Amino acid sequence: MAPIAPRSGDAVFANVERVNAELFTLTYGAIVRQLLTDLEEVEEVNKQLDQMGYNIGIRLIDEFLAKSNVSRCVDFKETAEVIAKVGFKMFLGVSASVTNWDADGTCCSLILEDNPLVDFVELPDTCQGLYYCNVLSGVIRGALEMVSMKTEVTWVRDMLRGDDAYELKVKLLKQVPEEYPYKDDE
Amino acid sequence: MAPIAPRSGDAVFANVERVNAELFTLTYGAIVRQLLTDLEEVEEVNKQLDQMGYNIGIRLIDEFLAKSNVSRCVDFKETAEVIAKVGFKMFLGVSASVTNWDADGTCCSLILEDNPLVDFVELPDTCQGLYYCNVLSGVIRGALEMVSMKTEVTWVRDMLRGDDAYELKVKLLKQVPEEYPYKDDE
Numbered sequence: 001m002a003p004i005a006p007r008s009g010d011a012v013f014a015n016v017e018r019v020n021a022e023l024f025t026l027t028y029g030a031i032v033r034q035l036l037t038d039l040e041e042v043e044e045v046n047k048q049l050d051q052m053g054y055n056i057g058i059r060l061i062d063e064f065l066a067k068s069n070v071s072r073c074v075d076f077k078e079t080a081e082v083i084a085k086v087g088f089k090m091f092l093g094v095s096a097s098v099t100n101w102d103a104d105g106t107c108c109s110l111i112l113e114d115n116p117l118v119d120f121v122e123l124p125d126t127c128q129g130l131y132y133c134n135v136l137s138g139v140i141r142g143a144l145e146m147v148s149m150k151t152e153v154t155w156v157r158d159m160l161r162g163d164d165a166y167e168l169k170v171k172l173l174k175q176v177p178e179e180y181p182y183k184d185d186e
Numbered sequence: 187m188a189p190i191a192p193r194s195g196d197a198v199f200a201n202v203e204r205v206n207a208e209l210f211t212l213t214y215g216a217i218v219r220q221l222l223t224d225l226e227e228v229e230e231v232n233k234q235l236d237q238m239g240y241n242i243g244i245r246l247i248d249e250f251l252a253k254s255n256v257s258r259c260v261d262f263k264e265t266a267e268v269i270a271k272v273g274f275k276m277f278l279g280v281s282a283s284v285t286n287w288d289a290d291g292t293c294c295s296l297i298l299e300d301n302p303l304v305d306f307v308e309l310p311d312t313c314q315g316l317y318y319c320n321v322l323s324g325v326i327r328g329a330l331e332m333v334s335m336k337t338e339v340t341w342v343r344d345m346l347r348g349d350d351a352y353e354l355k356v357k358l359l360k361q362v363p364e365e366y367p368y369k370d371d372e
Contacts (some may be wrong), residue, residue, distance in 0.1 A: 019302060020277040023242070024213070024250045027321070030238040031306060038224045052216040054208070059306075068256035090205040110276045120245075135213070165339045 006070045006082075009089025016067060016090065022154075025119045032132060042129040049131070053138020063108040064090065076172045077101070079149065080108050083140060083170075092116050100169075108155060110140075123160050132160050137168060150174040155168035191335070192268075195275025202253060202276065211305045216252065218318060228315040235317070239324020242333075247329040262358045265335065266294050269326065269356075278302050281317045286355075295328075295342060298352035309346050318346050323354060334362040 031052070035045045064070070068086050074078040084096040094116065100109040118134050131137075137153035144151050150173040157163035190360050217238070221231045250256070259265040270282040280302065287294040303319050317323075323339035330337050336359040343349035 013206070017207035017302065018280065019207050019210045019279055020199070020249075021203035021205050022203045023246065023277045026242045026245055027217070027238075028213060030242055031213070033241070034234065034238060035215070035220070048220065052213075052220060055219070056212040056216055059212055060209065063206075091209045093205055113363050116203065124200070124268070160263065 006086070007068055009086040009095060012067050012086065012090045013093055016063075018093075018182070024104075025116055025121075028117055029121060029136070032130075033161075036127070036130075042127060044088075046129065046131045046134050049134035050138040050141075052074050053135035053140075054142035055138075056135070057139035057142025057144075058146050060091065060139060062148040064143065072114045075105065076149070076175070077105050077108075079144070080170060082112070084110050084156060087143075088112070106172040110170060110172055112168075115159075115166050118160060131155050131158065131161075133158070133166065140168070140170060148176040188309060192272070193254055195254075195272040195281060198253050198276045199279055202249075204279075207302050208305070211307075212300055214303055214321070215271070218316075220234065220318075222313065232315075232317045232320050235320035236324040236327075239321035239326075240328035242321070243325035243328025243330075244332050246325060251330065256286065261291065262335070262361070263291050263294075264310075265330070266296065266356060270296050273329075278369040292358040294356055295298065296354045296356060298354075301345075301352050304346060307346060316346075317341050317344065320343070320353065326354070327358060336360040337363075349353060 012099075032045070032049070039048065041046050054129060064087060064163065067097050068082075068090060070082055073082055078096045083097045088094055088096045088110075092115075094112065094114040095111050096110045098108050098110060101107070115133065117136070121132060123130060123132065134155070141151050141153045152171045152173055154169050154171075156166070156169045157165050157167035159166055199353060218231070218235070221234050222228075225231050225234065254268075254276060256268055256272060259268055263277075266284045270284045274282045274296075276350070278301075280298065280300040281295045282298050284294050284296060287293070301319065307318060308351055309316060309318065320341070323341065327337055327339045338357045338359055340355050341353070342349050342355050343353035345352055
């Protein structure tokens with residue numbers, strides 16, 4: 001049986017259930033505000049956003065695999081491309097580009113071309129040190145962990161902090177070989 | 187000049203920026219979980235969700251007015267219909283029906299036909315008393331307040347509590363006549 005071809009991010013995004021992006025943006029903003037009120041320490045808020053993202057990511061990967069027809073990536077390079085072109089598109093409706101590969105292909109940067117999380121957002125001076133979009137790093141880390149890749153995901157550039165782009169560094173720490181219950185076609 | 191006709195909820199929803207509904211659902215779930223951890227008292231979580239919804243609603247009304255071409259409703263009955271048919275559709279992609287009007291037309295129920303907030307949600311026994319979707323009541327209350335209608339919005343039925351539908355009671359408490367900076371067409 002020929003494998004089913006992976007679907008493009010656009011094709012998947014066109015066919016999933018969606019909600020209004022502004023509602024999502026405002027809802028996310030309400031979470032961040034809530035955490036800032038409850039936790040006080042910006043560093044704690046960063047941690048909680050990352051943890052929330054992780055919890056979302058470990059579940060979102062199922063929807064991703066079910067809807068995208070992506071099955072297995074040959075290496076981490078392909079994985080990063082799939083996250084950038086299919087994953088971001090499918091969930092946020094935007095895509096990202098992959099750059100800054102290190103020599104052994106285990107570390108790269110995802111640059112977001114657009115970021116719906118930050119529409120209408122301005123951070124007050126009291127929020128210095130906040131990684132407002134930290135949920136995203138958690139989502140990627142959680143989702144990859146479910147397909148046996150331990151990663152470290154950190155912000156390199158953040159426009160809310162005055163940088164000129166949103167750049168996430170994704171570093172592969174360890175890859176556990178997956179055991180499939182079935183054999184691939186030879 | 188003839189007034190611009192209001193657009194249907196479907197038409198508006200088709201033309202706004204959107205994100206994946208599952209991402210929204212999981213993100214909302216992450217908020218509720220976070221609040222339950224931080225606040226401990228279910229009653230406090232209900233209050234916070236309502237307050238977050240209020241903060242969202244007072245901003246979401248702008249997007250609603252800008253995109254829907256709805257300008258002014260002749261009475262509260264029309265307002266309720268517009269929320270049910272245009273508002274819910276435009277933001278969540280679902281519609282609601284309006285029933286149970288009282289005699290003087292100031293109190294009704296909105297019945298949700300579908301509710302994307304609760305996909306995959308099951309409440310543990312420790313969450314008795316939680317109004318999981320309480321953000322919705324806050325959104326409606328906040329949005330209506332920005333168009334000069336003070337309302338009280340409460341849950342009558344909640345499927346996560348074992349009821350057979352999601353039913354929100356919307357009661358108009360006070361309506362402040364709006365002053366427009368311009369005259370309507372005669």
